[in-house]
Amino acid sequence: MFQNTISIYPWLNFPQISKKCDLAEVIMKFCKKECANLKDGDILCIASKIISKSQGLFVDLNTIKPSGLALKIHHEVPRKDPRIIQLIINQTEDLSGKRLQISPNFIGGWLTNGLFLTSAGVDKIGEDMAIVLPNNCDEIAKQIAEKIYEKMGKRVAIVITDSDGRIDKKGATQIAVGLYGLNGLRKTQSNGKINVETICDMLAASAGLLMGQRGNMVPIVTICGFEYEFDRDATVEDTVN
Known part of the structure; x- marks a missing residue:
């Protein structure tokens, strides 16, 4: 059985990232300033644009x-x-x-x-x-999550998201380009058949409802209530054909 509800919260007024920096430190300072209450099991969806900027790319x-x-x-x-x-x-x-x-x-x-x-x-x-995107968004997601755990004692998963268009549709959606702590695939079985969902992309698209596109200024959202097993070894490459 899947959970009935999840909650998605935007990080409003998050500092603008304009140069290379320690993004994990910026995130933790923001949490302290805004009294943001991160909980074990929360999922942080972070826009790839601020990842790239914080890496100086x-x-x-x-x-x-x-x-x-x-x-x-x-x-x-x-x-x-x-x-x-x-x-x-x-x-x-x-x-x-x-x-x-x-x-x-x-x-x-x-x-x-x-x-x-x-x-x-x-x-x-x-x-x-x-x-441009970093070469290894999974590793950056891991560094951020592990620093949050080290300094704040909260075990969170990270999904790095990027806007993506489709050749057959107008507009854009959001997909996962990096992750840590969360298996990108969810497998279920029914009638003897294994069903596979790209759950990291579903979470990224859900985050996109609040993050929006260019100029919306919501680079991070928290997804609460989504049940998953913490997985240190999962990577976004596990989802690639």
């Missing part, structure tokens, strides 16, 4: 020279800055472009961990600035 687009492939793709998708397209290619670590999916309004890319993301996780944050 800023890219000055003036340092990026588009390749012939990037310029060719720009001709097919003119709304995309060719420098961003080059970053997307770089993030897939395949300069041939074979790890890209392209349509007139969409560029997606497979990362080296097997995840497929819109723009390969590249996000433009200014006229000449972009951020």
Whole structure:
């Protein structure tokens, strides 16, 4: 039996992250200031954008020279800055472009961990600035969760979320790009058949109801009441085909 209810709480007025920092420390200071009562078993969903910023993964687009492939793709998708397209290619670590999916309004890319993301996780944050995803969001989620446990004594799980579009639908949803403490898959059995749900993406999408998209300024939410077994070894790569 699954639980009947969960609760989702937005972290309003969380400090804006604009440079490299210890995000776990920022989170704990915010909890103390706002008297936020983290409990064992809570799940923190954290937007990948503040993860990237806290890791200092800023890219000055003036340092990026588009390749012939990037310029060719720009001709097919003119709304995309060719420098961003080059970053997307770089993030897939395949300069041939074979790890890209392209349509007139969409560029997606497979990362080296097997995840497929819109723009390969590249996000433009200014006229000449972009951020990219860390290589290992699982490890960063672990570091944050373990520091919270060490300093606050609360055993929480972390799901790092990222906005993601689909080639067949308008708009965007949220998916998991990193996790710690929570198995990304939930398996149930009925009529002799094993059913598998990508539970980390369900949680990420639920968090997205309050986090919203660009400019909504809710980079973290807490999900309470979701029952799970704490799993130190689970990674987002476990969910990849």
